[in-house]
Amino acid sequence: MRRRQHVGVRVLMLGVIAAASALCGRAWAGNEANFVLYDHHTDETGETEINVFGDVSNAVGDEPRYAAQLLEIERAITDRWEAALYLEGDKIDGEDYLFGGWRLESRYRLFDYGTFLNPVLYVEYENLKPDHKYLLEVTGRTDAPEGPETTEHEIESKLIVGHDITNKLDVAFNWINETSLDSGRWEFGYALGFNYALVGEANQEAEEHEQGHEQHGRGEHAPAGSSWALKELKLGGELYGGLGDSELGLTLDPDVTQQYAELNLKTEFANGLHVMVGGAAGLTKESERGLLRLMFGYEFE
Numbered sequence: 001m002r003r004r005q006h007v008g009v010r011v012l013m014l015g016v017i018a019a020a021s022a023l024c025g026r027a028w029a030g031n032e033a034n035f036v037l038y039d040h041h042t043d044e045t046g047e048t049e050i051n052v053f054g055d056v057s058n059a060v061g062d063e064p065r066y067a068a069q070l071l072e073i074e075r076a077i078t079d080r081w082e083a084a085l086y087l088e089g090d091k092i093d094g095e096d097y098l099f100g101g102w103r104l105e106s107r108y109r110l111f112d113y114g115t116f117l118n119p120v121l122y123v124e125y126e127n128l129k130p131d132h133k134y135l136l137e138v139t140g141r142t143d144a145p146e147g148p149e150t151t152e153h154e155i156e157s158k159l160i161v162g163h164d165i166t167n168k169l170d171v172a173f174n175w176i177n178e179t180s181l182d183s184g185r186w187e188f189g190y191a192l193g194f195n196y197a198l199v200g201e202a203n204q205e206a207e208e209h210e211q212g213h214e215q216h217g218r219g220e221h222a223p224a225g226s227s228w229a230l231k232e233l234k235l236g237g238e239l240y241g242g243l244g245d246s247e248l249g250l251t252l253d254p255d256v257t258q259q260y261a262e263l264n265l266k267t268e269f270a271n272g273l274h275v276m277v278g279g280a281a282g283l284t285k286e287s288e289r290g291l292l293r294l295m296f297g298y299e300f301e
Contacts, residue, residue, distance in 0.1 A: 032170075032195040032234060033236025033266035034191075034236040034238045034264060035262065035264065035276075035280075036136065036191045036240045036260075036262070037174060037191040038107070038120065038162075038174055038191075039170055039172035039195065040109060040113075040118040040119070040120050040162030040163070040170075042076065042079065042081070042082055042107070043074075043076035043082060045077070045079050047076040047299070048073070048074065048075050048300045049072075049297060049300070050071075050072065050073050050297060050300070051074075051295055052069065052297065053069065053071075053072065053293070053294065054068070054069050054070075054293070054294040055067065055068045055069075055133070055134055055135055055291050055292070056291070056292040057133070057288050057290075057291050058288060058290040058291070059289065060286065060287065060288055060289070065092075065093050066093065066133050068089070068090035068091075068100070069088070070088050070136065071086065071087045072085070073085045080109040080110075081106070081107075081108045081109075082108075083104070083106045084105040085102070085103070085105075086102060086105065086136070088100030088101050088102070090132065090133035100133060100134060101128030101129050101132050101151070102127050102128075103124055103125065103126045103128075103136075105122070105123070107120050107121065107122040107160070108121050113164070116163060117161040117163050119159065119160065119161050120161075120162070121157075121158075121159065122156075122157060122159075122160055123156070123158075124157075125153075126152065126153070126178075127152070127153060128151070128152045128154070130149045130150065130151075131149075135260075135288070137156070137176055137178070137189055137240070138189050138241050139176055139177075139178045139187035139188055139245075140178070140187030140188070140189070141242055141253075141257050142242075142256050144185075144187075144245055144247065150182070153181040153182055154178055154180050154181060155178075155179045155181060156176065156177065156179075158174050158175065160172065160173075160174050167197075169196050170194065170195050171194045172191075172192065172194075173190070173191070174190060174191040175188075176188065185246055186246035188244055188250060189240065189241060190241065190243055191238055191240035192238065192239055193236065193237045193238030193239060193240075194236065194237050194238075195235070196236075198233045198235055199232055199233035200234075200268075226270055227270055228270070229269065230270075231269055233265070233266070234266045234267075236264040237262070237263050237264075238261075238264075239260070239261050239262075240260055240262070241257055241258055241260060241283075241284075242257040243257070244257070254284040254285070254286075255284070257286065258282070258287040258288075259284045259287060260281065260282055260283060260288075260291075261280070261281050262279065262280040262291075262293070263278060263279060264276055264277065264279075265277055265278070266295075272299035272300070273296075273297070273298055273299075274295075274297050274298075275294075275295065277293070277295075279291070279292060279293065280293060
């Protein structure tokens with residue numbers, strides 16, 4: 001795990017939110033009811049979403065507890081191509097709130113909906129402090145030698161494959177590569193899981209898009225006065241962890257990798273607001289003992 005570097009930097013999140021609020025559209029992020037796992041769904045051209053994520057950790061061993069936050073601004077450039085900006089911050093018990101770094105992400109769905117194990121290509125540039133805390137993915141192994149405590153410049157790539165089993169259930173798998181631009185070392189990880197619609201239809205928008213009669217404007221067909229009507233309630237389950245690196249080799253050894261199991265519940269309202277709560281349990285001694293995970297977001301029309 002990375003070590004903390006004491007750097008006092010203020011996070012300019014409010015200004016970014018204000019700028020992004022001028023954007024419009026209807027969005028559906030590829031995470032759905034999961035925090036790490038991506039599926040194959042992408043949004044329609046021009047759709048924009050802002051999400052604020054939060055982790056509250058029970059920490060590893062005797063390390064202090066912390067709270068970490070992540071701001072995401074995502075925009076659909078085309079029906080298959082999306083881009084996003086992430087800003088991170090965290091607060092460790094007994095220390096000041098610190099800026100953890102930023103990321104730029106882009107992902108592209110290769111084929112139309114209906115393709116078996118539909119692939120999505122994902123690439124992300126990361127500019128992060130050595131000990132940023134928000135758990136956006138897990139890669140590598142904990143017995144790898146640590147480099148100098150400097151800002152990390154990394155390229156993360158993913159192969160995402162997903163499939164709609166029914167109009168309520170979809171499954172996905174992610175292969176994750178993280179490449180250090182400083183050392184050249186590659187770290188590997190994975191995520192797999194599902195989304196299941198308890199209320200509503202999880203893949204209704206994909207079906208409408210495939211049939212060529214999409215609805216434009218979230219909540220457009222909801223009756224008057226029903227902006228807080230429940231639109232969808234989704235259950236998400238995910239399993240994710242590290243798979244080793246290019247120097248010491250691939251491994252699932254629980255003594256040297258972090259592994260997590262997670263269950264989440266996401267609620268979306270007709271007015272575009274959505275909230276998600278989840279709990280992750282560490283499965284190995286190198287993992288956080290437990291994480292409470294929260295998300296609050298809004299889809300702009």
